[in-house]
Amino acid sequence: MNTPVNVCVVGAGLMGHGIAQTFAQAGHAIFLFDVDKNTLELAPLLIEKNLRQMGIDPKPVLDNIELCSDIASAVFSTDFIIEAITENLWLKQALFSSLAELAPSHAILASNTSVIPITDIGEKLSDKVRSRLVGTHWWNPPHLIPLVEIIKTSFTDDAVFETTFDLILSLGKQPVKVFQDVPGFIGNRLQHAMWREALYLVSTGVCDAETIDL
Numbered sequence: 001m002n003t004p005v006n007v008c009v010v011g012a013g014l015m016g017h018g019i020a021q022t023f024a025q026a027g028h029a030i031f032l033f034d035v036d037k038n039t040l041e042l043a044p045l046l047i048e049k050n051l052r053q054m055g056i057d058p059k060p061v062l063d064n065i066e067l068c069s070d071i072a073s074a075v076f077s078t079d080f081i082i083e084a085i086t087e088n089l090w091l092k093q094a095l096f097s098s099l100a101e102l103a104p105s106h107a108i109l110a111s112n113t114s115v116i117p118i119t120d121i122g123e124k125l126s127d128k129v130r131s132r133l134v135g136t137h138w139w140n141p142p143h144l145i146p147l148v149e150i151i152k153t154s155f156t157d158d159a160v161f162e163t164t165f166d167l168i169l170s171l172g173k174q175p176v177k178v179f180q181d182v183p184g185f186i187g188n189r190l191q192h193a194m195w196r197e198a199l200y201l202v203s204t205g206v207c208d209a210e211t212i213d214l
Contacts, residue, residue, distance in 0.1 A: 006077055007023045008033065008068075009030060009082055009083075010034075010081065010084065010095065012033070012034035012039050012040045015084040015138060016043070016084035017032070017042075017047055018050070018140075019143075020043065020047070021047045021050060021061065021142075022142060022143050022173070024062070024064040025143075030065040031066050031073075031075070032067055032068060033067075040068075050141075075103045076102075078107055081109050082111070083111050084138075089120055092116065092121045093121060093124055096133065107132065109132050109134070110135070110136045110164060111134075112138050114188060117181050118135040119153045119154070122153065130156075131155055131156065134151065134160055134164045135151025135181065137149035137151065146173050146174040148173045148175045149176055149187060150164055150165045153181045154181070165177060
């Protein structure tokens with residue numbers, strides 16, 4: 001997908017500003033929203049710092065980003081909306097209920113969550129809206145880590161899933177398809193499996209913690 005699209009990032013904090021930067025670097029028009037004024041105003045400064053560290057002229061990228069203090073105006077003309085708010089199920093459910101009312105009917109609704117099942121996030125949405133909901137698990141820092149997990153639920157439309165995959169791929173990322181919406185998705189489940197095994201090895205005397213740390 002090489003055609004620029006209008007993208008709204010809801011949440012300009014730790015993950016949100018880096019996600020916005022990534023889309024803006026690829027030439028997409030970004031509408032960045034956050035309920036906290038200070039967080040929103042800090043975002044372009046953090047993005048500029050990131051870009052300078054990467055040896056990239058920040059001006060063309062920042063020119064693609066519009067800061068929005070009102071969520072209705074932020075999502076009004078967008079094609080792809082990704083939330084990057086705090087990991088709280090109730091807050092995410094409330095946000096997507098609002099997006100269902102405010103966003104264009106064609107807009108894809110994506111959640112950046114590392115552990116919360118997308119099915120739970122979309123539990124209170126209508127079937128029509130849930131068909132446009134997909135998971136996109138970015139890794140911190142999102143402007144540097146190539147991996148993005150694309151999560152499909154039982155109600156996610158196939159076209160929405162594939163379009164999201166292609167869009168993330170066009171950013172220069174390395175998206176992977178998660179066909180079942182399980183807690184933790186792929187990467188976190190593998191990490192936790194390694195942690196459990198490390199604890200087992202130490203607790204049973206196979207080796208000490210210092211050896212694991214090596």
